Amino acid sequence: MKLYDCAIIGGGPAGLNAALVLGRARRSVVLFDDNKARNAVTLESHGFITRDGIKPEEFRRLAHTDMSKYPSVQLVRTKVVDMVKRGHSLFLIQTSAGDIFQARTIILAIGLKEKLPSITGITDYYGTSLFSCPYCDGWELRDKALAVISENESHRYSMVSTVYNWSKDLIVCTNGVGTFDGQQRAKLLSRGVRIFEQPIAALKGKNNRLQKIVFADGTEVARIGGFVTSNWYLPIRFAEKLGCQLNASGGLAIDDYGKTTVDHVYSAGDAATISPAQLIVAAAGGSKAAMSVNAALNHMDF
Ligand SMILES: Cc1cc2nc3c(=O)[nH]c(=O)nc-3n(C[C@H](O)[C@H](O)[C@H](O)COP(=O)(O)OP(=O)(O)OC[C@H]3O[C@@H](n4cnc5c(N)ncnc54)[C@H](O)[C@@H]3O)c2cc1C
Structure with a gap:
């Protein structure tokens, strides 16, 4: 079974930007997305410089085009239903289709539900x-x-x-x-x-x-x-099952570089930040988490 450098769960702006940065860093990446974006209900997204007023689906289409330039990035359009950590840095990821994937690091970019x-x-x-x-x-x-x-x-x-x-x-x-x-x-x-x-x-x-x-x-x-004003919740529980702690707002606790409290598990976007919840903030979080993942892999491999 192929061992990916990183599995990204969630293909919103956080996960997509993480995939872009890791692809450009020559890392093998599997990005899982079941396409249930938080902003799917909106007609237009605002406040992202150069993309002000863009339709959410157009944002994703452009992101997929950017990602497709990097052959080591694979998009799997399905839901991740479970994940376990084995040893120091091996994760087994199970999809709703019953397939199992292996990765050395994880980025949880799962967004939130309202x-x-x-x-x-x-x-x-x-x-x-x-x-x-x-x-x-x-x-x-x-x-x-x-x-x-x-x-x-x-x-x-x-x-x-x-x-x-x-x-x-x-x-x-x-x-x-x-x-x-x-x-x-x-x-x-x-x-x-x-x-x-x-x-x-x-x-x-x-x-x-x-x-x-x-x-x-x-x-x-x-x-x-x-x-x-809404109440919100994280769409999956496996982050907590992995042992990731939550922050005071109830999102996944991360440091300034997207690292959660569990080794080799990172997070970005609404799932961690909670507020401010914006596309550009999520994308920036994805970029930072990707650089942290790459630094950790460099450290393991060099
Ligand atoms: C009504 C509304 C309007 C908004 N308008 C704007 C706006 O104008 N400008 C702006 O900047 N922001 C806006 N936002 C906020 C913006 O949508 C979020 O901040 C942003 O989408 C967060 O990005 P994300 O990548 O963290 O999560 P999301 O965009 O929610 O993406 C998470 C992705 O992860 C996937 N996922 C989750 N769990 C799994 C799993 N187990 N397996 C596989 N895939 C999974 C989901 O299907 C989804 O595709 C708006 C939000 C709402 C609700």
Whole structure:
């Protein structure tokens, strides 16, 4: 069975950039991806210099074209379901198809998954009218009638104050979960931000474009978009099974060069960083992790 220098799990910007750097370093790489990117719901991605406004699938197509110049990089479009470490630096990786691959090092670039506020139909608008990152999508929503929808008491006030930078026509909806303290409430009202603490019954719109929020008490407020705060989780558990520790935000703990707490296991992108979650940050993390992997392999082999 072939022994790869590195197996990268996840083909988003983090994993793709790691594969590019390792391919250019003449390393044999297998990149696994089951194509369930976090931003697949969006029409355009913003804030990546030279790629501002690019469609997520076009970003990946261009990345695959770049990678294809390096014959030692192999893309396997399938899900990794398990992984075990044998000895000092041998990993056995199992795919959902039942195939086993071997690698000397691992980069976990698996991204993260989100749990949106519990409102029926919210996914119809997530990525088209509702977003999670004002730096990614605030510009397109500037000066529009917006809502912050957040069931998260510790994050929603800061989300409101951030979104206020892009639009002053702002309401905040708790969907019936938690409240604001007196100081926050006074500040929000002084800024003209209306507070809706009753549950949301429905989001209404056309063609995935939000038009209004309907509350359980019958109140209706016209809104064309906004931002949500989500809960999130790592999509796989095998990182923890390998013994990788988590950081304070619940992502994989890494050092400045992408190394996890387990020898020869690295991580990059949203899975480790959690926030800020951006394509360019993920890609930079992938690049750093790849250089660390190459340095470790050089150290073992030289
Ligand atoms: C609605 C929305 C809009 C956004 N807009 C922007 C924007 O405009 N600009 C911006 O910079 N950022 C934006 N982001 C954030 C951006 O999408 C993420 O920061 C970025 O995708 C993280 O890259 P990543 O490589 O870490 O993870 P991902 O892009 O999520 O890629 C992870 C990949 O790993 C694969 N994977 C996971 N587990 C396995 C496994 N077990 N086996 C095989 N494959 C696996 C997944 O299928 C996926 O393809 C947005 C996010 C959302 C949710």
